[in-house]
Amino acid sequence: MPKREWDRAFAYFKKKMTSSRQAIMEVFEEEKKHLSAEEVYDSLKGKNQKVGIATVYRNLDLLTQMGILHRVYFGDGLEHYEITRKPIHHHHLVCNKCGSVIDYSELIEESEFISKLEQELNTRYNFKIESHQMYFYGLCKKCR
Amino acid sequence: MPKREWDRAFAYFKKKMTSSRQAIMEVFEEEKKHLSAEEVYDSLKGKNQKVGIATVYRNLDLLTQMGILHRVYFGDGLEHYEITRKPIHHHHLVCNKCGSVIDYSELIEESEFISKLEQELNTRYNFKIESHQMYFYGLCKKCR
DNA sequence: ATTACAAATGATAATCATTATCATTATCGC
């Protein structure tokens, strides 16, 4: 929604604000899901705002580098993207049978624990942690 | 090493113990790394125990389903596999610059915390958790 | 040990996701 914010972000990264990029972000805002490149492409086509598939890939990549999107992988052979929701990070429950995905926001103690863990790992391995992802695999309500 | 154990595992899953499968497992025992299908294939070729690439893929999949191997994804576009090490689970630190991966065994408090968290998620979402994976991304010692 | 049959394999074609190429078009600072 806040197109203003994107303008600022694109300016900061010295990138141009194009109608393709705007249209792609609108898809994510409307669908509020984890979308693959192909899904974004199809959604745009359906809205008569066709954008080339190569441009979709390019911009999903760019938006991920800019931190506006996040790339996630659920083990089904293709990448998915979602809007970065701040300040609350979230993790994923992936059903091994039907492939459905549940988002859940980190619990407070969880965020705290992971912060401490990251500090520990940082010193122990001299590794500067910038982000993390956690996936739980199992059986969802319908499939268990 | 304990070929005996594999025999038992394959019998349990009603699968045949073949020389290909044995050769593939030997590669993992020798290399102790995260290997892609292509890397396993090349390693076998180098040892004059050539196994078709399709067979490598098929068996990496089978061994994963059997729990003998684990499938991991570091964001570089191809799947990697590693021997399942029990009872101590481990997680991964992935360098965003050079792509190197550090394994680290779950700390004691970490295992405990995750167990509790899994119970909580189990009841909250009625989701039966079977496994989890955690990835930390950042800059390794050399790249920071 | 031999047999019989299904499972496994290997060569290779096919598929699917993603990336590269390059001619054309759109954006932005002047």
Added chain:
DNA sequence: GCGATAATGATAATGATTATCATTTGTAAT
């Protein structure tokens, strides 16, 4: 508005993984 340059789109190319199918191999029963 102009010009430099980034962005786009059509499509070819690539790379990983899966499907196909004729042949071989493992296993359990004889």
